[in-house]
Amino acid sequence: MTAVYADPIAFRQACRNQQWTEQTSQIAPGYVQANLVIVPKAYAYDFLVYCQRNPKPCPVLEVLDVGNPISQYLAKGADIRTDLPQYCIYEKGQLVAEPYDLLGDWRDDFVSFLIGCSFSFENALTKVGINLPHLTHNTHPAVYQSLWKTTPAGPFYGPMAVSMRPIYQEQVKQAIAITARYYRNHGAPIHIGHAAEIIKDISQPEYGGYYQIQPGQVPVFWACGVTPQLAALQAKLPLMITHKVARMFVSDWQDKDFLDIN
Amino acid sequence: MTAVYADPIAFRQACRNQQWTEQTSQIAPGYVQANLVIVPKAYAYDFLVYCQRNPKPCPVLEVLDVGNPISQYLAKGADIRTDLPQYCIYEKGQLVAEPYDLLGDWRDDFVSFLIGCSFSFENALTKVGINLPHLTHNTHPAVYQSLWKTTPAGPFYGPMAVSMRPIYQEQVKQAIAITARYYRNHGAPIHIGHAAEIIKDISQPEYGGYYQIQPGQVPVFWACGVTPQLAALQAKLPLMITHKVARMFVSDWQDKDFLDIN
Numbered sequence: 001m002t003a004v005y006a007d008p009i010a011f012r013q014a015c016r017n018q019q020w021t022e023q024t025s026q027i028a029p030g031y032v033q034a035n036l037v038i039v040p041k042a043y044a045y046d047f048l049v050y051c052q053r054n055p056k057p058c059p060v061l062e063v064l065d066v067g068n069p070i071s072q073y074l075a076k077g078a079d080i081r082t083d084l085p086q087y088c089i090y091e092k093g094q095l096v097a098e099p100y101d102l103l104g105d106w107r108d109d110f111v112s113f114l115i116g117c118s119f120s121f122e123n124a125l126t127k128v129g130i131n132l133p134h135l136t137h138n139t140h141p142a143v144y145q146s147l148w149k150t151t152p153a154g155p156f157y158g159p160m161a162v163s164m165r166p167i168y169q170e171q172v173k174q175a176i177a178i179t180a181r182y183y184r185n186h187g188a189p190i191h192i193g194h195a196a197e198i199i200k201d202i203s204q205p206e207y208g209g210y211y212q213i214q215p216g217q218v219p220v221f222w223a224c225g226v227t228p229q230l231a232a233l234q235a236k237l238p239l240m241i242t243h244k245v246a247r248m249f250v251s252d253w254q255d256k257d258f259l260d261i262n
Numbered sequence: 263m264t265a266v267y268a269d270p271i272a273f274r275q276a277c278r279n280q281q282w283t284e285q286t287s288q289i290a291p292g293y294v295q296a297n298l299v300i301v302p303k304a305y306a307y308d309f310l311v312y313c314q315r316n317p318k319p320c321p322v323l324e325v326l327d328v329g330n331p332i333s334q335y336l337a338k339g340a341d342i343r344t345d346l347p348q349y350c351i352y353e354k355g356q357l358v359a360e361p362y363d364l365l366g367d368w369r370d371d372f373v374s375f376l377i378g379c380s381f382s383f384e385n386a387l388t389k390v391g392i393n394l395p396h397l398t399h400n401t402h403p404a405v406y407q408s409l410w411k412t413t414p415a416g417p418f419y420g421p422m423a424v425s426m427r428p429i430y431q432e433q434v435k436q437a438i439a440i441t442a443r444y445y446r447n448h449g450a451p452i453h454i455g456h457a458a459e460i461i462k463d464i465s466q467p468e469y470g471g472y473y474q475i476q477p478g479q480v481p482v483f484w485a486c487g488v489t490p491q492l493a494a495l496q497a498k499l500p501l502m503i504t505h506k507v508a509r510m511f512v513s514d515w516q517d518k519d520f521l522d523i524n
Contacts, residue, residue: 045307180523261442
């Protein structure tokens with residue numbers, strides 16, 4: 001990693017100042033990160049039901065009040081419009097802009113959803129010695145549109161997105177046991193080993209870099225918070241805003257606060 | 263127990279025929295049970311956000327489509343209007359009827375929410391030898407309105423409801439470890455030992471019987487799915503329907519299907 005922030009407040013300040021506009025895997029180790037989806041209120045109910053019906057890829061951590069861009073729960077006082085590295089604005093499912101803040105785009109009918117992210121458990125994995133290849137390449141895990149379908153709700157439907165991490169065979173059990181406890185950040189893997197059963201081509205991730213599976217490693221797949229973006233894109237909403245992929249919202253909560261035991 | 267159904271389908275049939283109208287703790291051991299809340303569509307978004315903001319007491323397991331009384335997920339084909347033992351109808355927060363079915367009361371704008379229930383992990387506790395006093399008295403655990411407040415959403419607010427089970431000191435760790443894994447059915451306890459910190463009077467539960475804490479036992483409190491009922495009552499909705507307390511929806515899913523590892 002080229003940069004690490006010990007403090008999520010300092011990290012969000014760097015975003016606000018546009019000093020950090022890159023991806024956030026292990027940017028503030030041990031802090032819970034979240035995906036952002038913003039939709040007009042007219043679509044918020046169906047979107048929330050979609051998330052409820054697909055809890056593995058879409059664990060909702062916070063729903064902000066209609067029109068309010070300020071987080072109350074994940075990071076009290078953080079401004080959704082400025083405190084992420086970069087955003088994507090979509091109109092009818094087409095990318096129209098990738099701004100560094102949303103100050104000029106905000107509307108009173110916007111509802112913001114913060115959704116769990118597997119970056120949140122990466123520190124727990126590395127702490128027990130599970131090496132994650134993307135970290136040594138200063139990027140984020142490979143993310144694929146899987147062959148698996150989600151359960152629709154209203155206009156929302158589409159494939160489940162998955163993140164993949166190559167794990168050494170003898171560490172797979174440990175990776176499962178650890179991540180299972182982070183159920184609000186996708187929890188246990190949804191598939192282990194046979195890539196062809198869940199994705200089309202392991203060498204062609206939709207996002208992130210692919211690192212060759214090494215001898216002794218197996219590909220391990222987790223449900224991914226890009227899923228609700230895919231669904232909202234397929235629904236071709238008149239307007240929808242998300243974080244730019246892998247450029248997450250970094251919360252004030254630590255991973256230990258989100259264990260199953262809490 | 264006076265009656266046990268090995269099969270949830272047979273149990274729901276008994277409800278439909280009004281052959282079973284009583285409480286359901288351990289009625290179909292090992293099957294996941296759920297609380298029912300029905301509200302008009304106009305209140306469904308705020309109610310779902312309320313549940314999202316209070317995931318310990320209000321883990322939503324299924325949201326039925328607007329106007330549709332048939333479950334798709336927890337028990338495919340089950341009819342919400344007939345397949346529970348008994349219901350409560352509230353107008354502006356006042357109980358107006360306790361019917362055995364909802365066939366005459368159904369409306370096209372009704373949205374049904376099925377919410378996790380701690381009865382779902384009772385079989386896992388008894389299987390390791392943790393004795394639950396209410397079972398030997400053929401009733402359900404004591405349920406209290408706690409002193410703790412929930413996080414509001416729209417018109418919904420109020421105290422958290424809790425269920426209490428007296429557990430022998432040497433079994434408390436095991437009870438915590440087991441229930442933590444059922445995070446979609448309230449998960450780990452929210453309080454152990456000092457009743458006065460969480461409820462007013464341990465001898466006066468709002469629902470269910472109180473069984474004297476025996477020497478060597480401590481009271482253990484779990485978040486309870488009566489919470490959203492309390493919130494909806496405080497909101498004084500024009501109309502709201504729930505199951506009658508402790509008379510739950512029994513699903514086709516087994517407790518093992520709802521573990522954190524899934």
